[in-house]
Amino acid sequence: MSVVICTTALVLAGSAFVSYYVVAERRSITRGLGVQAETIGLESVSALAFNDDRAANETLAGLRADRNVVAAAIYAADGTRFASYESLASGAPALASTAERDIPDRIQFERRTARANHAIVVNGRRVGSVHIVYSLDDVRADLARFLLITVGVLAVSVIGALLVARRAQRALSGPIAHLAAAALAVSRSNDYRVRVESNHAVGELGMLIDTFNQMLSQIQARDHELDAAAHRYQALNEQLERRVTERTAELQVINKELEAFTYSVSHDLRAPLRRIDGFSGMLAGKYGPQLTGEGTHFLSRIREGTQHMGRLIDDLLNLARLGRKEVSQRATDLSAIVQRIRDGLSREAEGRVVRWTCGPLPIVDCDPALIDVVLTNLLSNAVKYTRPRAEAVIEVGAIEKPGAPPIIFIRDNGVGFSMKYVDKLFGAFQRLHRADEFEGTGIGLATVQRIIHKHNGRIWVDAELDKGATFYFTVAAGTVALEPINEGAVPV
Amino acid sequence: MASRLVLAAQGTPQASESDVKAAYLYQFTKYVEWPATFAGAANAITLCVLGDSGVAGALEKIAGDEAGAGRKVLVRQDPDAPHAPECHILFVGRGEERQLAVLFKTLDGKSTLIAGDDMSFLRRGGMVAFIVQDRKLRFSISLVAAEAAHLRISSQLLRHAVQVIR
Numbered sequence: 001m002s003v004v005i006c007t008t009a010l011v012l013a014g015s016a017f018v019s020y021y022v023v024a025e026r027r028s029i030t031r032g033l034g035v036q037a038e039t040i041g042l043e044s045v046s047a048l049a050f051n052d053d054r055a056a057n058e059t060l061a062g063l064r065a066d067r068n069v070v071a072a073a074i075y076a077a078d079g080t081r082f083a084s085y086e087s088l089a090s091g092a093p094a095l096a097s098t099a100e101r102d103i104p105d106r107i108q109f110e111r112r113t114a115r116a117n118h119a120i121v122v123n124g125r126r127v128g129s130v131h132i133v134y135s136l137d138d139v140r141a142d143l144a145r146f147l148l149i150t151v152g153v154l155a156v157s158v159i160g161a162l163l164v165a166r167r168a169q170r171a172l173s174g175p176i177a178h179l180a181a182a183a184l185a186v187s188r189s190n191d192y193r194v195r196v197e198s199n200h201a202v203g204e205l206g207m208l209i210d211t212f213n214q215m216l217s218q219i220q221a222r223d224h225e226l227d228a229a230a231h232r233y234q235a236l237n238e239q240l241e242r243r244v245t246e247r248t249a250e251l252q253v254i255n256k257e258l259e260a261f262t263y264s265v266s267h268d269l270r271a272p273l274r275r276i277d278g279f280s281g282m283l284a285g286k287y288g289p290q291l292t293g294e295g296t297h298f299l300s301r302i303r304e305g306t307q308h309m310g311r312l313i314d315d316l317l318n319l320a321r322l323g324r325k326e327v328s329q330r331a332t333d334l335s336a337i338v339q340r341i342r343d344g345l346s347r348e349a350e351g352r353v354v355r356w357t358c359g360p361l362p363i364v365d366c367d368p369a370l371i372d373v374v375l376t377n378l379l380s381n382a383v384k385y386t387r388p389r390a391e392a393v394i395e396v397g398a399i400e401k402p403g404a405p406p407i408i409f410i411r412d413n414g415v416g417f418s419m420k421y422v423d424k425l426f427g428a429f430q431r432l433h434r435a436d437e438f439e440g441t442g443i444g445l446a447t448v449q450r451i452i453h454k455h456n457g458r459i460w461v462d463a464e465l466d467k468g469a470t471f472y473f474t475v476a477a478g479t480v481a482l483e484p485i486n487e488g489a490v491p492v
Numbered sequence: 493m494a495s496r497l498v499l500a501a502q503g504t505p506q507a508s509e510s511d512v513k514a515a516y517l518y519q520f521t522k523y524v525e526w527p528a529t530f531a532g533a534a535n536a537i538t539l540c541v542l543g544d545s546g547v548a549g550a551l552e553k554i555a556g557d558e559a560g561a562g563r564k565v566l567v568r569q570d571p572d573a574p575h576a577p578e579c580h581i582l583f584v585g586r587g588e589e590r591q592l593a594v595l596f597k598t599l600d601g602k603s604t605l606i607a608g609d610d611m612s613f614l615r616r617g618g619m620v621a622f623i624v625q626d627r628k629l630r631f632s633i634s635l636v637a638a639e640a641a642h643l644r645i646s647s648q649l650l651r652h653a654v655q656v657i658r
Contacts, residue, residue, distance in 0.1 A: 049519040051512070051628060052652040123558075 006161040007154075014150040021146055025139050029114055030107050036063070037105075037118030037130045044074050045120060048082065048128045056083030063132070070113070071133040075099035077126055099129050112136050175205050179212060192220035263320040266313045273313065277306040308441075315443040319428065322370075322447065327454050332368040334361035334375070334408065338396055341376050345383050352392060354383065359397030362406045366475045370451045377444040378410045378471050384438055385414035385469070405457075405474045413468040422461060448473075512629045513622055514550030517581055517607060518558070518565070520620065523649035524580075527642040530603045532578035536564040540571045542595070544585025577602035584608040584618070592616060603641050607631075614657060619643070623654060630654045 040059055047056040056074050060083055063069040073084040079098045086095070099117075108115045118130040175196075182196045194216065196209045280302050288296060338358060346354070364371075379394070386392030392413065399407040417425075417432045424430040428446040452459045456476040463469035507515075521537050532538050539555070541548035548569045555565035571579060576595065582604050584592065596617045599606065607620040611632060614621045619637040623630055632655040638645050650656050 046519075046523065046648045046652060049522075050516060050631070050649075050652040052630075055652055 003158070003161045003165045007158050010154045010157050014154055018143070018147060018150060021143065025143070026109065029134065029136075029139070033107050033114060033116040033132055033134055034105075034118070036066070036069075037116045037132050040072070040074070040132075041118050041120040041128075041130045044083070044130065045122055045127065048074070048076060048120065053083050057085070059083070060085035068135045068138055069132060070135045071095050073099075073131045074120075075129045075131065077128050082128060095131070095133070099131060103129070109136075112140070172205060175209060179209055182212070186216065192216050192223055259320045259324070262316055266316045266320065269309075269313055273306055273309055277303070277310065280306065312441050312443070315441045315447070318373075319443055319447050319450065322450050322454070325370075327367045327370065329365045329367055329455075331363050332366050332371060333363050334371070334398075337368065337372055337375055338379070341372070341379050345380060348380075349383050349392075352387070353390065354386070354392040354394060357393070357395040357397075359395075361396070361398050361408065362400065364406065364475050366455055367451075370454070371475070374448045374451050374473070375410075377448045381444065381471075382410055382412035382414065384440070385416075385433075386412050387438070388415060389413060399472075405476050407472050407474050409470055409472045411468065411470040416463045416465050416467050416469045418465045419463060422463070425461060426459070508546065508550075509629060510544065510546030511550045513544075513547050513583070514554055516622070516629070516631065517547070517551065517583055518554045520581060520605065520607070520649065521563075523646040524605055524638075525644040525646070526580060527603050527644075529642065530580075532580060533566075536566050538566045538568060538579050538581075540568045540576070540579035540582045542570055542582060542584045542591065543588040544583065545569065547583055547585065573598050577604055579604050581605045581607060584613070599641075601641075603643055605638070605641070605643055611655070625654060632656065 040063075043059045044056050047053070047059065060072050060074065063072050063085055064087070067087070069085075069087060071084070071086045073095050074082045075098070076082045081095070081097050081099070084095055103117050103119075105118050107117075113136055114134040116130070116132040116134065118132075119126050120128040120130060178196050182194050186192060186194050195213050280299060284296075284299050284303065288299070291299065335358070338361060342356060342358070379396070382394045383392070386394065394413075395409075395411040397409055397411075399409065415433075421432050424432065426445045426449040429442040430446075431440060431442040433440075449459055452473050452475070457474045458476070459471065459473040461469060461471050517539060521539075539551050541551065548567060551565075551567045555567050558565055568575075568579065571582075573594065576582060576598050582595075582599070584595070584606065586609055595606075605620065606618050607622070608618045609622050611621055611623060614632060614634045614637070617637055619634050619641065621632050621634075623632060631653055633645060633650060633653045634657040635645065635650070636657055
């Protein structure tokens with residue numbers, strides 16, 4: 001590149017010099033010939049006047065001093081040749097025997113000669129003309145020499161520039177090429193063991209290569225550390241997973257045992273309870289009238305206790321059964337289930353004002369019997385906890401977003417609860433209200449959560465004390481359809 | 493004597509001897525300096541011819557051609573003796589030799605350039621003599637006579653003379 005620029009500059013400079021030389025020479029010849037022709041013209045006036053060709057020839061002979069003048073002539077006013085001169089050296093270039101009349105003063109450059117024409121004018125009258133033929137051989141020889149020198153200088157300069165460029169290439173481009181190749185290799189193979197040799201590189205380039213190598217070393221070190229850390233992390237992870245699996249297995253065993261225990265205990269408790277219930281019933285039937293008022297009260301308290309315990313045992317058995325039960329999923333119309341539950345609950349809420357708002361509910365893939373339990377629990381809770389309200393408002397609906405399972409919600413304007421206790425809400429035997437306020441076993445929401453989790457769903461709640469509560473849940477197993485428009489958007 | 497000459501100066505190639513002589517006579521005025529004491533007009537050139545009417549006619553023609561270019565040219569044929577010193581140049585034609593003695597006497601000490609034919613004319617006291625050499629009309633000059641008449645003749649003119657008598 002720099003060689004091309006150097007060469008171009010030199011060629012341009014050379015051309016400029018040569019052009020200038022040619023122009024300057026031309027101007028110098030033009031001026032010199034003009035002066036010569038005019039001088040001869042002036043000296044020839046009298047010779048022409050007195051028809052003295054001898055004198056005119058003598059005047060012309062004076063041109064011998066200039067070896068470049070190869071021929072000259074003086075023509076009379078009528079164009080006849082009056083006097084002439086031809087250099088001995090010349091190969092006798094043709095001198096016209098007659099001159100054209102009235103040709104203007106001018107100097108014509110031909111290939112090897114310059115021809116000057118000069119009119120001799122006296123008192124505004126043309127009395128003759130001078131013609132000089134000037135050889136350009138000397139000038140051409142000079143020009144040739146000049147050109148030769150220019151070309152020589154050019155050639156030497158270009159060769160010098162090439163040599164310098166080659167050395168520069170070896171010292172600069174070579175290492176840079178190495179560097180680029182190494183950088184490419186590193187970026188392609190991520191092999192940070194590559195190093196660039198810097199044997200020829202000096203100065204900044206050497207520093208660059210050293211820095212590059214240092215950088216590679218650092219990256220290599222980092223890479224090692226990273227690898228080690230990744231290995232450690234992986235080992236830790238595997239260990240953790242192993243531990244989780246072990247714990248899960250243990251937990252499953254414990255859970256199974258616990259369930260079996262709960263089931264058997266509940267089951268075994270049933271028989272004595274039934275006996276207490278039966279005999280206390282018979283006692284009340286047969287000997288009730290003989291009992292005192294206090295006796296009757298005690299007996300009814302015993303009976304209430306047994307009945308409550310019976311419900312507890314039933315619920316516990318249900319909860320325990322859930323652990324064993326497989327979820328059998330199928331497309332289930334939630335609207336139909338809600339409708340049926342609502343009908344059942346309205347008998348329970350007879351005499352109360354309950355305003356139901358049921359939005360469209362999707363058809364979801366789930367176990368219909370289990371979802372029935374969920375909805376029954378949530379809806380009966382809503383009816384139960386709105387009892388103090390003059391007008392109970394219960395809303396059931398679905399929130400659907402494309403790409404996510406639909407969220408079913410049950411909202412009521414009941415007594416609600418403080419979110420402080422939300423953690424206890426879904427625990428078994430955990431109750432936020434006193435039993436004399438709202439009856440219940442404290443197992444319902446635990447059962448609900450269990451069922452939802454068995455469906456890989458999620459349940460959460462949003463509530464405020466005295467303002468009501470909203471339960472949300474999803475059944476991640478998916479939706480079959482709600483409306484045609486949602487079909488494609490919902491994952492199955 | 494050849495009546496036709498090769499004429500290289502002004503005029504046509506077929507110019508007669510008279511034409512050439514007239515042309516030379518006119519050209520002489522450019523190479524000769526007359527003294528301040530010259531008797532004739534200073535702002536005009538007076539060219540006089542004794543005899544030869546051919547030359548006189550040719551001079552008239554030149555005077556006409558040259559009118560407007562430089563000084564006015566007056567041509568007089570056969571001037572009276574008293575007026576002779578007013579001539580810048582007086583050409584004495586052939587056959588007028590008998591008047592020469594009187595003429596030279598009249599012009600003695602005056603600054604009139606006297607021209608004539610043949611070298612013998614110079615020996616008699618003339619200043620310029622036309623001669624024919626190699627079929628060309630040439631001239632000789634007597635510098636002695638010219639200096640006596642206080643005329644200064646340019647070296648340019650002398651250069652073209654066949655012979656100069658000093």
